[in-house]
Amino acid sequence: MDRGSIKIITEAKMTQKIQESKNYGMFQLHEFNRDVFNTIKLEVSMKKHGWIDAYPMHVTRNYDGKLKIKEGHHRFEAAKKIGIAVKYVVCSDSSTLAELVDSTRAWIMLDHLRSKTRSGNPNYIAIKDYCDETGIPVGLSISLIAGQNAGSSNHTKAFKLGTFKVGDPLHANQVKNIVLHMKKIGIRFASTSLFIQALSKVLRVDEFSIIRFKEKISAHATLFDRQPNLRGYLNAIELIYNRQSKEKIPLAFLADEKNKERQINFGRRE
Structure with missing residues (x-):
């Protein structure tokens, strides 16, 4: 993992650390996530506002050391296309992506x-x-x-x-x-x-x-x-x-x- 490319951001209102990196290769798409077809509108928004800290990716550490994206893969793809840093939180929870999907969007x-x-x-x-x-x-x-x-x-x-x-x-x-x-x-x-x-x-x-x-x-x-x-x-x-x-x-x-x-x-x- 490219430690030099990671910046640790702490905020008083957050209990977990938000990390950011341009090392896109250290992330892995969760096999349950849906395909990404169109991120044009998201790219325009992220060019203007950047990656908003309030909405980091939810990732877990995989057996091979890579970070598996459980939530936020559309933002990940958009950030990669426009070349800005990805913001994420490493979690160790056991919730499945299906459970996350049911509770957030249809x-x-x-x-x-x-x-x-x-x-x-x-x-x-x-x-x-x-x-x-x-x-x-x-x-x-x-x-x-x-x-x-x-x-x-x-x-x-x-x-x-x-x-x-x-x-x-x-x-x-x-x-x-x-x-x-x-x-x-x-x-x-x-x-x-x-x-x-x-x-x-x-x-x-x-x-x-x-x-x-x-x-x-x-x-x-x-x-x-x-x-x-x-x-x-x-x-x-x-x-x-x-x-x-x-x-x-x-x-x-x-x-x-x-x-x-x-x-x-x-x-x-x-």
Whole structure:
């Protein structure tokens, strides 16, 4: 560590020492932190005001002697770009970055996904691969990869804390099968949130046949339009499924009944 580049600053109102350095190489980004894409506004502010002492970085000392940034990595990147000293406080607390995030600012699901895939977590890599392949939004993919209905919030907390685990892949694969087929025949909105939630619900119906639906949607793709809500998509799926068939299946009704049953069994939103 370059001791000559470090200046110790003490303030009467602070119980910990704020240190500063231009030796950017001694810092290491925490694997849980989200990617930094744009620091232009922050750079302009820091050029004008410098690094404000009231907001030092929160760092911990790593096993290799480097300082791991737990909070303040956007300011770190901005300071490095404009060439000013980084201000930081070395802490020895045991709080996780996920806990810090929950108490300071709201991360979007994509931030959590990027941070955990970057650290090599296979459960999160599975979610990212699923999102990339299908185009299904992260939030819905989480519940599907967990083995539950699209839109279930049962695994959101675990996902944010980094403890998410992949569940039974059957349901997720069924959704992917249909979505990729629909995209192949030109239905561009096949991965949109409302449709995925409706599809996920009807796939739970015992009477629903994936083969029959794919045949019907292929034959009548031009009749399948965007809908304003979940109910609209449930009805639209039922209409296409039963078109030109003697056997009419009340899919929307059966999907609702199956969903009520699953809510009772799981005891939470499903």
